[in-house]
Amino acid sequence: MTAYVVPLLLCAFALYGISQKVPVFDAFMEGAGENAKVILRVLPSLVGLMTAVGMFKASGALDLLQAGLAPVASLLQIPREIIPLALLRPISGSGAMVIFQDVLQSFGPDSYIGRVASVLMGSTETTFYTLAVYYGVTHVKKTRHTLPSALSADLAGFVCSALLVRLFFGAAG
Known part of the structure; x- marks a missing residue:
């Protein structure tokens, strides 16, 4: 039906x-x-965004950021394996999906890391992509507080994903 x-x-x-x-x-x-x-009208923004994401990953900057953010993630009790997903999710939905699938294949969907990754994917947005598309279509040049607000919401989603998985499913392990 x-x-x-x-x-x-x-x-x-x-x-x-x-x-x-x-x-x-x-x-x-x-x-x-x-x-x-x-x-x-949107195509140039999308091409620029996809090119920037490709350059970011290929340059090794993602690996450097992961190493630099590992102590902060540890303090917030976010698994180190989730850092690349948290970094790419606001930039690229397809890049984040590749990392997400890799996390699920490596650790399993019912593992602590798999659950944190799943909650993170469901509670965050591809912020830069969304802003590029919507503001590109409407020709808005001054985004004012949109980007800081959206990235704050993403950060809350990152931190709360690990916290809520621990709360509802127990400690990592």
Whole structure:
């Protein structure tokens, strides 16, 4: 039954539009054209962001940051293996997903590290990607407090992921 939900919704929208005397196909084509324009406006920001992420990983900066942040992570009781995920999650969803999958394969989804990684992925956002897309589309140049606020929320998600996993599932081990 669930396989028919999307086709039924599309038919319902089309029938509703027809009943309201809306030229459904023309409206669809107009919307598709507007979306193509949005994609073209956002594309340069996305290419720049993806290039920066690739350079960040290839340069070894991720490894240096992981080594430098290990004492802070230890103090906050965040597993060292999660640091690359926490660093890449605000920048790249696909890069974070690769690291996340590696964590789950290496430690298992029911391990402490796997659970922390899972909670972290669900409670944080690809902040820089989201800002690039939304502010790129709306042509906003002055983001004011958006980036510090979003990164603060990500930091809270990082710290709370380890804390809540320990609280609900017990100590690491």
